[in-house]
Amino acid sequence: MKRVALHTILIIGALVCVLPFVWMLMASFKIYNEVLLPRLLPTTWTLANYQEILAKVGFLSAFKNSLLVAVPGTLSVVITSTAAGYVFAKYRFPGKNFLFTAILATLMVPFTVVIIPLYLAMNEIGLVNKLMGLLLTSLCGTFGIFLMRQTIETIPNDYIDAARIDGAGEFWIFAQVIVPLTRTALATLAVFTFLGLWDNFLWPSILLRSKTQHTLPLVIASLRSMFVERYHIWSAGAMLTVLPVMALFTLVQKQFVSGLALAGLKG
Numbered sequence: 654m655k656r657v658a659l660h661t662i663l664i665i666g667a668l669v670c671v672l673p674f675v676w677m678l679m680a681s682f683k684i685y686n687e688v689l690l691p692r693l694l695p696t697t698w699t700l701a702n703y704q705e706i707l708a709k710v711g712f713l714s715a716f717k718n719s720l721l722v723a724v725p726g727t728l729s730v731v732i733t734s735t736a737a738g739y740v741f742a743k744y745r746f747p748g749k750n751f752l753f754t755a756i757l758a759t760l761m762v763p764f765t766v767v768i769i770p771l772y773l774a775m776n777e778i779g780l781v782n783k784l785m786g787l788l789l790t791s792l793c794g795t796f797g798i799f800l801m802r803q804t805i806e807t808i809p810n811d812y813i814d815a816a817r818i819d820g821a822g823e824f825w826i827f828a829q830v831i832v833p834l835t836r837t838a839l840a841t842l843a844v845f846t847f848l849g850l851w852d853n854f855l856w857p858s859i860l861l862r863s864k865t866q867h868t869l870p871l872v873i874a875s876l877r878s879m880f881v882e883r884y885h886i887w888s889a890g891a892m893l894t895v896l897p898v899m900a901l902f903t904l905v906q907k908q909f910v911s912g913l914a915l916a917g918l919k920g
Contacts, residue, residue: 702889738801
């Protein structure tokens with residue numbers, strides 16, 4: 654009976670989480686008159702909502718801008734976090750613990766505290782209203798360094814020592830030993846980083862002024878003024894925004910779940 658009660662609670666919780674997404678998916682195929690009716694499936698299926706949002710609000714341009722920021726930013730964070738995590742986990746040098754503690758301390762600083770100095774710095778180097786400014790501030794991440802350091806610490810030093818005895822260089826050890834052994838953590842970091850950059854709204858709304866430079870969250874927010882109470886249009890835009898994240902998660906789902914389990918055990 655306890656198992657039945659536990660599974661019942663879990664099923665209810667899963668439905669609560671999934672139903673809003675299912676409603677959004679179904680609403681994106683409905684006509685305006687059916688959106689607020691107490692019926693999940695549309696009576697009349699239509700793709701007009703997707704056609705309208707792609708044609709009128711510069712959605713494709715914003716989609717490209719988001720990709721130009723999220724993809725290189727994710728790759729950069731994964732590479733720099735793995736390299737820094739390897740150094741902090743397996744190398745010994747003066748001030749290592751102090752430096753690592755200082756890096757972790759940045760996690761305690763709210764992003765709103767650094768917005769003004771960060772904007773002034775971008776203005777000084779002429780990157781305001783440019784995607785490069787948004788990308789430049791997304792090239793590394795403290796959480797990624799912490800996650801990869803904790804993961805790489807679990808790798809036995811014998812693997813690294815054996816590779817050095819065989820004459821392998823440090824870069825070869827990093828690329829051929831460390832990276833393959835941390836792929837589950839890398840998948841977890843990649844998903845979290847991509848999702849954070851893809852959904853980032855506050856910093857792009859401050860840095861990017863021109864509509865031609867807007868990313869998807871800014872365009873989705875502008876739908877409120879362009880399509881007042883047209884929830885079917887909002888739902889279509891939201892579905893187009895979610896698709897890349899769903900595709901990424903589908904590709905790395907197994908590694909992502911394993912990485913979360915590993916991080917939980919290390920914690």
